Amino acid sequence: xxxxQTLPGFREFFPEDLARRNHVFRLWRRTANAFxxxxxxxxxxxxxxxxRAKSGDEIETxxxxxxxxxxxxxxxxxxxxxTVCRLVGERAGTLKRPIKWYSIAEFYRYERMQKGRGRCxxxxxxxxxxxxxxxxxxxxxxxxxxxxxxxxxxxxxxxVRLSDRNxxxxxxxxxxLDEPRVRAVxxxxxxxxxxxxxxxxPYAEKFGPLDEAIKAKVLAFLQIKSLAGLxxxxxxxxxxxxxxxxxxDWKKLLGGLDAMGLSPFVTVDLGVVRGLxxxxxxxFEAFDRKGELRALAGGGRYDDLVAKxxxxxxxxxxxxxxxMTFSLLLEQRGLMPPLAPAADVYVVIGGQKEREAxxxxxxxxxxxxxxxxxxxxxxxxxxxxxxAVESGARIALIYGSEELxxxxxxxxxxxxxxxxxxxxxxxxxxxxxxFTGQ
RNA sequence: GCGGCCAUAGCUCAGUUGGUUAGAGCACAAGAUUGUGGAUCUUGGGGUCGCGGGUUCGAGCCCCGUUGGCCGCCCCA
Numbered sequence: 001x002x003x004x005q006t007l008p009g010f011r012e013f014f015p016e017d018l019a020r021r022n023h024v025f026r027l028w029r030r031t032a033n034a035f036x037x038x039x040x041x042x043x044x045x046x047x048x049x050x051x052r053a054k055s056g057d058e059i060e061t062x063x064x065x066x067x068x069x070x071x072x073x074x075x076x077x078x079x080x081x082x083t084v085c086r087l088v089g090e091r092a093g094t095l096k097r098p099i100k101w102y103s104i105a106e107f108y109r110y111e112r113m114q115k116g117r118g119r120c121x122x123x124x125x126x127x128x129x130x131x132x133x134x135x136x137x138x139x140x141x142x143x144x145x146x147x148x149x150x151x152x153x154x155x156x157x158x159x160v161r162l163s164d165r166n167x168x169x170x171x172x173x174x175x176x177l178d179e180p181r182v183r184a185v186x187x188x189x190x191x192x193x194x195x196x197x198x199x200x201x202p203y204a205e206k207f208g209p210l211d212e213a214i215k216a217k218v219l220a221f222l223q224i225k226s227l228a229g230l231x232x233x234x235x236x237x238x239x240x241x242x243x244x245x246x247x248x249d250w251k252k253l254l255g256g257l258d259a260m261g262l263s264p265f266v267t268v269d270l271g272v273v274r275g276l277x278x279x280x281x282x283x284f285e286a287f288d289r290k291g292e293l294r295a296l297a298g299g300g301r302y303d304d305l306v307a308k309x310x311x312x313x314x315x316x317x318x319x320x321x322x323x324m325t326f327s328l329l330l331e332q333r334g335l336m337p338p339l340a341p342a343a344d345v346y347v348v349i350g351g352q353k354e355r356e357a358x359x360x361x362x363x364x365x366x367x368x369x370x371x372x373x374x375x376x377x378x379x380x381x382x383x384x385x386x387x388a389v390e391s392g393a394r395i396a397l398i399y400g401s402e403e404l405x406x407x408x409x410x411x412x413x414x415x416x417x418x419x420x421x422x423x424x425x426x427x428x429x430x431x432x433x434x435f436t437g438q
Numbered sequence: 439g440c441g442g443c444c445a446u447a448g449c450u451c452a453g454u455u456g457g458u459u460a461g462a463g464c465a466c467a468a469g470a471u472u473g474u475g476g477a478u479c480u481u482g483g484g485g486u487c488g489c490g491g492g493u494u495c496g497a498g499c500c501c502c503g504u505u506g507g508c509c510g511c512c513c514c515a
Contacts, residue, residue, distance in 0.1 A: 005488090008506070055515055061439090062513075079515050112439085115509075277515060295514085320515095350473080381473040389475050400473065412474075419474085 009111070009119025019339035021122070024323060024330070025104050027150045028124045035143045037102040037126055042083045044106070048073040053309060054082045054278065064108045064119075076108035080125040081302070081318065082309055088129045089311020097130035100139070116294040116325035127318030129306070134249045136317045137282045137301065138256035144286060144297055144319050145265050152335045155264035158296065162284045163272040164250070165300070170242045171221060171234070175214050181207055189222055190273040222271050227254055230268060253282065278302045284319070288329050296329065297321040342392025345431060346414075347374035348384040350400040358399040361409070361427045368428060370435075389414060395434055397427065 006012055013021060029039070048065050065075035077083060080103055088099055103125050111119060126143055128136040141160060148158050168189070172182040184203040191199040203210055210218075217237075224230050227250060234243045250268075257266050274283040283300030287293070299319020306314040330336045347362055349355045358374065365372050373391050375384055381400075388396040398410035398419075409427050412419035413434065422430040 005506075051515085059515075062515085081515070109514085111513075112511095113507085117514080275513095275515070298515090348474085378472090380471060382471055382475085385474045386476070396474085398473080402473085414475080417475080 007119070009113045011118060011120060015341070016339065019341065020327065020336055021323065023337065023339055024151075024327060025122075028104060028147055028321070031147050031150045032102040032124070032126060032143065035100070035126075035139065035146070037100045037143070040084070040087065040101050040103050041105060042077075042080075042087060042103070044077055044108075045074050046077050046083060048075045050082045050086070050309070051075055051078065054305065062109055062111060064110050077105075078107055078109045080105060080107070080123065080320065081127075081305065084125065084127055084318075085306045085309045085311060085316070088127075088314065088316075089306050089309065092129070092306070092312050092314055095130075098136065099129040100126075101129075102126040114294075116322075116328055118324060122323040123320040124323075125318065125320045127316060129314050129316045131317075132303065132315035134253040134256070134282065136315075137253050137284075138260070140299065140317055140319055141253075141257060141266065141284060142260050142262060144284075144299070144321070145262050147321055148286070148296075151330055153329070153333065157289055157329070157333060158265065158286055159289055160266050160284050160286045161269035161272045162253075162266055162282065163268075163270045163274075164246060164282050165273060165279045166281045167243070167246045167250075168221075168270065168273065170240070170246060171237060172218070174237045174240060174243065175217060177214070185210070185218060186273050189218065189271065190275060192219075192222060193271050224268060224270050226268055227251065249282075274298060274300055278305050278308070280304055282317070286321075292332075293328060294325050296325050340392060342371070343373045344370040344394055344435065345372045346384075346388035346391045346393035346396045347372060348381065348388060348396050348398045348400075349374055349378075350381075350404075351378060354399040354401060354404055357404055357424075358397070361397070361424075364428055365431060368432070370431065395431065397431070 011017075032039070048060070048063070051059050051063060059078075060075075063075040063078055065073065068074050084101060084103070088095065088101070104122060105125070106120055106122050108120050111117065113119065124147060126140060128140060141162075145158075145160065165186070168186055169182055172185055173179075177185065181203075184206055188199040188203050200210055200215070221233055224233060230250060231247060234247055237243065254263075254266070254268075257263060272283060272285050274285065279300040280303045281301030284298070285295050286297040287295055297319055299317070301315070301317040303315045306312065306316055327336070345365060347358050349358050362372050362374060373393070375387060379387070385396065393414060396412040396414055398412060400410070403410050403421065404424070406421070407424050408421040409424055410419050411422050411427075411430055411434070
């Protein structure tokens with residue numbers, strides 16, 4: 001069709017597509033509001049340096065970036081985190097703490113398309129600023145989970161894998177590794193699930209083979225799946241102040257989630273490291289239980305980022321859920337409801353005279369907020385009733401010559417297939433009483 | 439950035455060893471049907487066969503290129 005098509009990876013939302021998207025956004029919004037988060041928004045186009053500052057120069061290959069007519073290097077936003085850090089940083093001194101903010105926005109990444117990944121997508125972003133303790137993570141992970149369960153998903157469908165970059169750091173340092181080596185090992189941990197032993201190759205190339213005793217401990221640590229296992233491993237590592245402080249945070253976090261009834265969703269899983277990005281504490285990722293889809297959501301603590309982007313020191317944690325994989329999951333589980341737009345009232349019109357008589361009532365019903373449809377052309381009655389049913393309307397109002405001669409309109413209940421006359425003056429109240437159930 | 443598969447109507451697809459004017463179902467529209475229900479029947483509109491080149495008397499079909507899509511790798515903030 002035509003000479004022009006959408007750019008690769010971009011999406012068009014026909015009405016039925018937009019209805020599904022809006023359904024997702026509506027429940028996300030309701031959920032975030034229930035948790036006391038405030039919604040914000042910000043520019044789609046940002047200075048390129050904002051992302052260079054956060055992620056380094058390589059990031060540019062993954063961005064829609066260009067030079068604008070004023071010579072500024074700009075980029076379509078690939079994520080919300082740097083932006084929200086700037087917003088909060090600007091007013092950090094005057095905002096009430098904790099700062100709980102969310103947004104539903106579109107993002108753009110210049111990447112190869114795959115199932116559940118395109119070049120444009122929407123995310124629910126939720127962040128808490130100003131709260132350094134695991135109380136923030138409790139709130140965030142609870143919101144994350146309720147953002148799933150609001151749609152009917154259960155712990156049979158989704159789970160959240162919970163890990164801790166700080167704990168890894170402290171643990172590896174306790175094993176005697178310096179910071180560059182710790183980072184290299186974390187890189188291997190991140191890829192171990194997918195690559196197996198090959199994940200340690202980059203480390204070996206840089207620093208020589210990893211000591212076998214240490215590697216065994218790393219692999220054992222990586223496989224820990226419970227708080228008890230964590231306690232054991234840390235005790236074996238000789239405890240230490242920082243490690244026991246982390247353990248206390250873990251207990252608080254898991255205890256809080258358990259008290260909220262969310263334990264069935266959450267698993268200790270130190271195999272999750274979330275790249276090498278900017279995370280500084282707890283990190284978590286959500287997946288479908290069957291493991292058929294890409295990650296549904298990801299997040300964690302990033303206490304240094306606001307300051308790194310020029311703001312004040314401000315502890316922060318947050319997560320994002322993408323709409324593509326999430327919608328796929330809802331479809332797969334049959335949790336995307338049929339969302340055909342339905343009329344409330346369909347007006348059946350006899351002829352030109354009756355049309356004009358009907359218009360006044362149509363206008364006032366619409367003014368009252370009812371969704372009212374009528375045929376734009378003169379159409380046989382039989383067809384109009386068919387159209388009335390197909391419109392999804394609850395009732396049909398019949399403006400025929402016989403009725404109008406008697407000063408009435410016929411009101412037909414399309415569900416019960418019953419009808420009665422109402423006086424022309426009382427059409428609006430008759431319609432209202434049908435919808436309010438008298 | 440790399441690899442595999444694919445591309446015919448809005449959707450799902452058929453299309454004979456290369457042969458005349460490219461078909462079906464669904465969807466849409468009109469009629470049967472000018473006062474009452476999702477049906478049925480009839481009819482209709484809708485195609486640069488993704489695009490460009492090549493081979494051939496002749497290409498939807500074969501060859502090359504290209505664009506786009508799906509799937510995977512890299513990446514995934």
